[in-house]
Amino acid sequence: MFSTIATIQISIIYAQTDTAACNSCCTAGVPGIPGNHGNPGVSGPQGMNGVKGEQGMNGVKGEQGMNGVKGEQGLKGEHGMKGDNGRNGLDGIPGKLGPTGPQGLIGLPGTNGVKGEKGEQASQQKSAFSVVFTSNPGRHAISPMKYDTIITNVGNNYNLDTGKFVCAIPGVYVFHVSSMKSSGGGTVLTRIMKNGNFQVSAYGSNTGHHSASTMVVLDLVSGDQVWTQPYNTNHNYYYSDSDRYCSFSGFLLYAA
Template structure:
């Protein structure tokens, strides 16, 4: 703005000089016309140096703030944006109260009857139907067989021979005569497994039972405990007996 002001000032000064020169020339011309002819115009002089800058103008007053314009009309609603990505699952909430127990359901359809597995069997009972009296200390050969499922009791030897490995139950009952003593043992392969003894006077009985785990070929029998404990008594009423059966196969 400062340069613009200087340029304007320079132009004003130059115009003023031109008017002064022209006015003087006209005066001289008028004076000279009366006595002589006009001379040739002189060559214009060089431009003078720029004048000194004038003082800065005063700052104008601030204009009055205009009134606020009216609100524009509401624009058309844009389309809905796309759904955002699923957020991270929240923490598991507390366990709710247990609900009421429901009513029992209807009975299901009855299934078909299954096939019964074949069961291995072994059982026997042998008795004395006559009086054995003082039996020798050896396997007692009961003369009558009541039951022998599987034919595993040998009447000729008085021994049960295991054919089905498993757990067996054996029981012996012996009656003694009116005098003497009695002791009957259950033997397995020559070893004592259990004994039943009776020392009281008169006819009395003694019995015992044992559970044995047998393998094929094992032998079980009964025999008197000693030559002095062998006073037996039996009859057709069968007071002396030896029984055994397979509890379950191995």
């Protein structure tokens, strides 16, 4: 390495001597064209590692800065958008029963319900009769009128032989009588009797045939008797025929 450096230095000295000698007698020529770069030299050997330096001292810790001044309260923000409805909460414990409120107004009538099934008819005691004269009784005697024909006799409580209705079912009864007088004059006055006591009368007069009727409601007990009869011989001018102008009827209104 040292020989190479010495050679380079000698070459430089000769070149400087030649140039100085030339400059004294010659005119400088035109510079030549620069030559091409030479190839890179071979890398030198790696140097040895240097000695490790000592560790530096720790820096001094700075003092803590002072707290800043508290800022003023900011302006109130705008209302946010309404959130979605939350889920229903659990049912609470039932409260105590409150006091009874005032009675409300009467509501409108409801619709008719479905018609129920026909019920069983209760057993009902029955008694009814209807009797007539189909022939002319004429001047009837002052005694129970014995009608000659039975139209109805439910319960068989009317006796055709005696002309009397005999009560077998205690209760309230309705009785009706209708009588026609003869056309030859005279009058009829027919009475409804109960156990021999007069109850009501039907009176008919005027010329020609004329009818009279009456009705009564009686409260009877078992064994009571009801019949019809003329008032007296001045009012017993009866007339009837197959058209049945004279009649006597009765029926149980309701049992006691």
